[in-house]
Amino acid sequence: MRHFKFFLIVLICIITFSGNLFAYWIWTPKTNRWINPKYSVKDTPKEQFDWAESFVKSDDLNKAIKKHEQLIEYYPTSSYAVMSQYRIGELYFKKGDDLKAFWAFQKTIENYPKTSLINEIVAKEFEIANSLFNGRRKRFAKIPITGSRKTAELFEKIVENEPFSKYAAESQYKIGLSYLRENDEEKAKEAFEKVADNYPKTKWAEEASYQLIVFSTKKNQRITKDQSHLSETIEKCKEFKSTFSESKKEEQINALMENARQKEAEKLYQIGLFYERKRESKAATIYYEKIIRLYPETSASKTAEEKLKKLK
Numbered sequence: 001m002r003h004f005k006f007f008l009i010v011l012i013c014i015i016t017f018s019g020n021l022f023a024y025w026i027w028t029p030k031t032n033r034w035i036n037p038k039y040s041v042k043d044t045p046k047e048q049f050d051w052a053e054s055f056v057k058s059d060d061l062n063k064a065i066k067k068h069e070q071l072i073e074y075y076p077t078s079s080y081a082v083m084s085q086y087r088i089g090e091l092y093f094k095k096g097d098d099l100k101a102f103w104a105f106q107k108t109i110e111n112y113p114k115t116s117l118i119n120e121i122v123a124k125e126f127e128i129a130n131s132l133f134n135g136r137r138k139r140f141a142k143i144p145i146t147g148s149r150k151t152a153e154l155f156e157k158i159v160e161n162e163p164f165s166k167y168a169a170e171s172q173y174k175i176g177l178s179y180l181r182e183n184d185e186e187k188a189k190e191a192f193e194k195v196a197d198n199y200p201k202t203k204w205a206e207e208a209s210y211q212l213i214v215f216s217t218k219k220n221q222r223i224t225k226d227q228s229h230l231s232e233t234i235e236k237c238k239e240f241k242s243t244f245s246e247s248k249k250e251e252q253i254n255a256l257m258e259n260a261r262q263k264e265a266e267k268l269y270q271i272g273l274f275y276e277r278k279r280e281s282k283a284a285t286i287y288y289e290k291i292i293r294l295y296p297e298t299s300a301s302k303t304a305e306e307k308l309k310k311l312k
Contacts (some may be wrong), residue, residue, distance in 0.1 A: 151177035
């Protein structure tokens with residue numbers, strides 16, 4: 001009797017709530033499972049796309065993104081899937097989540113490489129990467145970002161996507177600057193060399209070439225015995241002046257070249273002085289004369305002239 005009462009109570013509960021239960025869940029032969037219409041996918045990709053966009057109008061961007069993600073999951077080969085993936089990037093950007101926006105745009109290119117949206121995507125990716133590089137749009141604070149190295153990765157993707165777009169040369173240059181900010185001189189140098197090699201007729205090649213000369217100058221400061229690095233700096237300066245004859249950096253280049261010439265003359269003088277102290281006058285004379293011949297404008301040249309007078 002007690003069991004019968006329990007069974008009766010359960011039965012009443014089922015009858016009472018079954019109306020509500022089945023009002024929210026239906027069986028679909030297409031998916032072979034129970035689904036809740038509230039969370040189901042529309043019958044066509046267009047309907048699903050329009051449904052997702054309806055949440056944008058009501059400013060529910062999170063739900064709009066979810067509905068676009070559903071479209072991609074259920075209609076992956078539809079042309080609307082491409083648009084949905086692109087829209088996800090736009091919606092994340094609208095939310096201020098720049099990194100998610102960038103990678104959503106990038107996913108459009110990677111999953112749909114033949115998309116006609118590639119130019120628009122690269123433009124938006126560049127806008128995001130450049131904003132992060134310049135320290136703007138910091139509403140992505142929920143996601144930690146090691147600025148410079150992260151932006152280098154973004155710019156690298158842009159160059160990879162469209163190596164000859166109008167954003168490629170600047171992106172390649174900013175890869176170098178991003179690594180430079182991280183004190184990764186090897187990767188920075190490699191990036192600048194690619195600018196000079198791949199985009200020689202752009203203003204970014206001029207900027208990159210200047211950075212490479214600065215690298216060479218820093219190298220000279222670290223190396224005191226090897227004369228070849230000073231010669232390398234001087235040659236790079238000459239090449240720069242020849243290639244970019246109207247450069248606004250002419251004054252800086254002249255200063256760098258003059259500094260390198262002064263140092264090279266000074267090192268030659270020290271070698272001459274070494275031989276003079278060893279009483280090897282002929283060897284000393286060779287180095288003093290070389291200074292006068294190659295670096296007549298330097299202070300070392302004047303000192304070398306005085307030395308030669310005494311030696312002779």
